[in-house]
Amino acid sequence: MEYTAEVAIGLRRDVRTSLSYALSKLTKPLETPKILKYVVVKPSIYDPKLVGNTNPNVVKAVICSFKFLGTIYVVESDNPLRKASNAFTDCGYDNLAEERVKLVNLSEEQTKRIEMPGHYFRDHPIPMLLQNGYVLINVPTVKLEPEKITIGAGIKNLFGLLPEVNKRKYHERIDDVLIDLLTIFRPHLTIVDLSKIVIGHREDGITREAGALLVGKDPVAVDAICADFFGIDPMNIPHLKMAYDLHLGEALVDRIRVIGTEEQKAKLFELCRL
Numbered sequence: 001m002e003y004t005a006e007v008a009i010g011l012r013r014d015v016r017t018s019l020s021y022a023l024s025k026l027t028k029p030l031e032t033p034k035i036l037k038y039v040v041v042k043p044s045i046y047d048p049k050l051v052g053n054t055n056p057n058v059v060k061a062v063i064c065s066f067k068f069l070g071t072i073y074v075v076e077s078d079n080p081l082r083k084a085s086n087a088f089t090d091c092g093y094d095n096l097a098e099e100r101v102k103l104v105n106l107s108e109e110q111t112k113r114i115e116m117p118g119h120y121f122r123d124h125p126i127p128m129l130l131q132n133g134y135v136l137i138n139v140p141t142v143k144l145e146p147e148k149i150t151i152g153a154g155i156k157n158l159f160g161l162l163p164e165v166n167k168r169k170y171h172e173r174i175d176d177v178l179i180d181l182l183t184i185f186r187p188h189l190t191i192v193d194l195s196k197i198v199i200g201h202r203e204d205g206i207t208r209e210a211g212a213l214l215v216g217k218d219p220v221a222v223d224a225i226c227a228d229f230f231g232i233d234p235m236n237i238p239h240l241k242m243a244y245d246l247h248l249g250e251a252l253v254d255r256i257r258v259i260g261t262e263e264q265k266a267k268l269f270e271l272c273r274l
Contacts, residue, residue, distance in 0.1 A: 001254060001255070002255070003255055003256065003257040004250045004255045004256070005216065005217075005218040005220075005221035005249065005250040005255065005256045005257070006026060006027060006216060006217075006218075006221070006257040006258075006259060007214055007215065007216035007218075007221055007222050007225045007256060007258050008021075008022040008023070008025040008026055008214070008215045008216065008258075008259040008260065009022060009212060009213070009214060009215075009258065009259065009260030009264045009268065010022030010023075010212060010213035010215060011211060011212045011213075011260070011264045011267070011268075015055070015058055015060075015061045015213070016060075016061040016064060016065075018061075018211075018212065018213050019058075019061045019062065019065055019191065019213055019215070020065065022191075022213055022214075022215035022259075023065065023215060025259040026215065026216070026217065026259075028217065030135070030188060030189060030217070031217075032069070032135050032188065033134070033135070035133050036069060036070060036133060036134070036135065037070065037133035037134055038069075038070045038071045038072065038133075038134050038135075039066050039067075039069050039070060039071070039072045039073070039134060039135045039137065040072075040073050040075055040129065040134050040135070040136045040137070041059060041063070041066075041072055041073070041074045041075070041139060042074075042075055042076070042136065042137070042139060042140075042157060042158070042160065042187075043058075043059050043074065043076065043093075043139045043140075043193075044139070044140045044141045044157045044160070044193075045076050045084070045087045045088070045091055045093075045160075046081070046202070047079075047082060047087075047202070048082065048087050048090035048091045049090075050202040050203065050205070051198050051202055051205055051206075051207050052141050052143055052198040052202050052207075053087075053141065054091075054139050054140065054141055054193045055193055055195050055196070056091060056092045056093050056095070056096060058139060058193045058195060058213070059074060059093065059096060059139055060096055062137055062139055062191060063096060063101055066135070067101070069135060070100075071100045071101075071102065072102070073102050073104045073129060073134075074088075074096065074101065074102070074103050074104065075104045075106050075127075075129065076088065076104075076105065076106065076160055077105065077106040077107045077160050077161065077162060077163050077164075077165075078105065078107040078165040079160075079167065080165060080166060080168070083105065083107075084105040084106070084107060085103070085105050085108075088103045104129065106127045106129070106130075106160075106161065106163045107163045107164070107165060109128060109129055109163065110127070110128045111125035111126055111127050111128065112125065112128055112131065113125045113126075114126050114131070114184070116180045116183075116184060117179070117183045117184070118180070119177075119179045119180045119183075119242075120170070120173050120176035120177045120179075120180050121177070121180050124162075124180075125163065126161075126163070126184075127161075130161060130185065135188045135189075136185060136186075136187045136188055136189075137187065137188065137189045137191065138157055138158065138187035138189070138190045138191070138219065139190075139191045139193060140152075140153050140154045140156070140190070140192055140193065141153075141192070141193045141194075141198070142192060142194065142198075142226050142230070143156075143198055143202070144198065144200075144230055151223070151226055151227050151230055151232060151237065153192060153222070153223045153226045153227075154187065154190040154192060154219050154222050154223050154226075155178050155181075155182050155220070155223055155239060155240070155243070156178065156239075158178065158181040158185050158187075159174075159177070159178065159181065161181060161185055162181075174239070175238040175239040175242060178239045179242050179243060179246065179248070182219065182220075182239075182243060182248055183246075183248065186219065186248070188217065189215070189216075189217055190214075190215070190216055190217070190219045190222040190223075191213055191214070191215050192213060192214040192215075192222060192226060193213065194210045194211075194212040194213060194214060194268070195209075195210065195211055195212070195213075196208065196209060196210065197210050197271055197272060210267075210268065210271045210272075212264070212267075212268060214226065218249045218250055218256075219249055220243045220244060220249020220250055220251050221249055221250040221251070221256045223237075223240055223251075224240060224250065224251045224252075224253055224256060225253065225256055225258060227240065228253045229268050229269055229272040230272045230273070231272075231273055234251045234252075234253065235251060235252070
């Protein structure tokens, strides 16, 4: 079988070692812009009161691994449940801030209207920080949505790059919105935080310890493997099928090389099956 994408499992004694191990197993180096200004890190912080937010220790490991590239901006936007600045504080992200690490609320940043692919947006105001010359590292968690037989992972996390507070108006056409965002804000690297797996609805507060990371440069492939771990065919997830059809990434699991031991793969399959 010829592989067209790869995803590495990091499952070691601590988060930083897990990330270093997974990064070392990727066969191709990280591609960066010719003129690199800074690094943007996008965690997933939906609501600090609920489970399923990106562990700040995972973001800390990302910062330690990539701060050699330049200043790092950890970004999130407001939503109807909380302000991003409060979410950073409540989730323990304030401890990450230092001279070359900034916590940024995208909803408070200056924007510029840019042309979009047109699946949903023809154009849209986007924070100036996200215009050009940066490396985007996406650090999502995985949320299973049982009623819809789908998951929210890396691509869904790009939704938080939209600066407006009320994003619910986009939910009816969320797949079209996500494809626009993936096209414009394609992450250079996706690092999925599987330190804890949410079981059922966030509101139930039930998690399962996994202690793992999934790392890959193809955001579609990373999400496809996440779906596969949960027993869902990626091609049955609309935005993954659309991304595959548009040649934005690999969604066929048998074409994705999963780098890890059979024991690690079996453990994740077991922990992700509800």
